[in-house]
Amino acid sequence: MLDTYFNFLQNIERTLGGGRGVKYGLPSTLQKVIALFRVDAAEIRLNQPILAELRLPSQFGDFNRITSETPYTEAVITGAEGHLGTLVLYGSRQWSDNELRVVHLIAQQLGVALENATYFAQMKLKTSELKWIDKFGDSLLNMLSSLQIQEVAGRIMSATKDLLEVEEASIMLKDYESGDLMLWSHTPPEKDLSIRLKPGQGIAGWVVEYGKTAIVNDVKKDPRWEPAIDEKGGFDTRSIIAVPIILDDEIIGVIEGINKVNDIFDESDAQLLRTIAKWSAIGVGNANTYEALKHTTEQLADAKKQTAMAHMVLNLAHKINNSVGAVRVWAMEMADELKATPHPSMEMRLMVENVLHNAEETLLMVRRIRGATELRPGDIRPIEVIEAMETALQFSRVDAAVKVERHYEDGIPRVGADAERLVEVFLHLMNNATDVMNGRGTLTLTCRRAQNGTVEIMIQDDGQGIPDHLRSKIFDPFVTSKSDGLGLGLWMVKLYVELIGGKISVTSTVGKGTIFRITLPPWEK
Incomplete structure (x- = not known):
């Protein structure tokens, strides 16, 4: 269904023509919205007399069926200059979260198109009032006829x-x-x-x-x-x-x-x-505005892929947990039997201990995967970020050959997280940095207060950088540049950071190094 909505949003963009096609495209678009969501009618309520100036109707569909008790849903129409009005859809139906998101995206597209249409109309008025603009009107209008930033x-x-x-x-x-x-x-x-x-x-x-x-x-x-x-x-x-x-x-x-x-x-x-x-x-x-709208639309399409991958990994983790859990029980039973044997084989004892050790390691990894995707009561507590970074550094693979530079601001607010999981996030990034620098180079740790009030953490190395073909999908599961890696580490890091309300991004230049940047909201009591 997400594909249907994504195609529908693209079709609206073509129909409205960035504002030039509003006169004929608006009635067609609203009729299609009514048909897509199977509602009775649609209405555009604007704070300014835009529709009257453009000689366009404000109501579409069968308003004979609409009463004061008819259920409806609303979405704010916005443009470059702020709030323009509201899109109202009338009809008795249950709305899913995805459907409501699409309705809001449609309202944003209407805002851009209507605002552009008024600019076109104002420009025509100016060309009739100023002779020199009459000469140059086509060039100025041409500047507004595209929404592609470049x-x-x-x-x-x-x-x-x-x-x-x-x-x-x-x-x-x-x-x-x-x-x-x-x-x-x-x-x-x-x-x-x-x-x-x-x-x-x-x-x-x-x-x-x-x-x-x-x-x-x-x-x-x-x-x-x-x-x-x-x-x-x-x-x-x-x-x-x-x-x-x-x-x-x-x-x-x-x-x-x-x-x-x-x-x-x-x-x-x-x-x-x-x-x-x-x-x-x-x-x-x-x-x-269009770029922001396009980004939101692309996020809808990407959500389907991300959800599918997350379910696949979690289902795999569940099956591994059951299978390895059984192996662990059998290994423990064998260990008990060996203890009861008068003269147990040393080789057999080492084999059982290795099986138990590997089973525990695998189950720990499964717990980390699950921990990155769900919060339990009491998981979120106020955490000192710099303290968590220093703890991670202490347990990391960073050795004496790596120079560590710290840039910590004073007065950093605490963030809401689970201390152990946050340390694991930093530990994973620091170990990755050490690996790509081959145990030498400079690791730069930064913690500061961003202008918007969030806490910004940066972990930077001067290694070889992330290859171009991996950079855009580095946070996807099963993506790795290591021959012995599973490709789940950065995926789990991203899931947990987003789970506690944060964001993570990466910038990397081949041959110069990589910066992982995390922003976390401050703790609110």
Whole structure:
């Protein structure tokens, strides 16, 4: 059924056309929603007169059957600018969790499409009011006609070059973790640039810091100019015009035109670039909303695969537990018989002891698999994270040849977890790091408070890194680069971290090393 919902969501995206197809696509989409969920009617309630402005109906289906006592379910319709309204489905039925998730995803898609449709309508109005926009309307509308983030970037750059008549263009966006400006898109796109500016640095940094337009027709005479950027990119910048990109009253970046062709920049160019920046903000905001929606939709599809794999491993663990448990009982009986034998064979005694030892090891592994997937009453308690990391380090395979660097912040809040299982998580990651460094190198342990209040733990090695073909599936069961490994360790680590409300991710560069990053919510009494 998840495949049906996933295909249905993709079909809605095509029908609505990112907002361009709303006039004909909205009635068709709502009728399909009614048929899919077998409800009587659907209604869109918006906080703004969007439907009236677009001359679209708000009710669909058989409202003659709807009374004040008819059961219904609701989903919030949101857009780049926040809450737009509510999607209401009327009908007497039982809703599953997956169905409710799909209804919410449909509402989000409606929000993006309706908001885009209003932008298109507003743009048409502007083109009739401003003669110079009438000339450039197609280019500006083209910037909003895609929801693919890279395509949006390319269209903004193309529009900026064509409309401003400049040699090159660029967009820099804020990195909200560091506050730096990062180059997001530029022309020519084939140049691989990784440029970062500190707040206030360069002309772009000044524009973002003060929220003002900068017109510089001779950069060599401007004290804000950063010549290092030209050196890195191989440019010859002579003049720049730059304006802030503002979304929801917040400056999110800067858009620049570089080197006016056969002319100098003036206020008319600034007026045009401010208009491009306004629609760029809308395009970036819509594309980001779409990317978030796409990610959620993909998670629905991925949930089916993850659930199936989890059930398979747990069923296998159950069968192993029963079989090995029986072997353990028989081995214990044999050990008792050997104790009662006057002159037992030493070889037989060692064999029975080995069977018992291996059985205990296997049963311990089964208990760990089960422990990673279920919480029992009293499992969650306040735990000191740094203390758990140090305990794991003490029992790890890290030896004297490995240099350990610690970066622990003071005042780290406790997290909710089972102490033994959390130590096992850190122990597994530290042992993996030691193995890939072949017992030498640098192991870096970090524990700090993230900006959003969560506790961030990083375990970093400078080994050979994770091969490209394994990186995207490193947390799947039975995936391993070790010849003698089962491939369950990282899968169990991920399951337990998520079980206690956390997240785990990995970044790795072949030949340079790997960082495992865990974020955990602070303990709440």
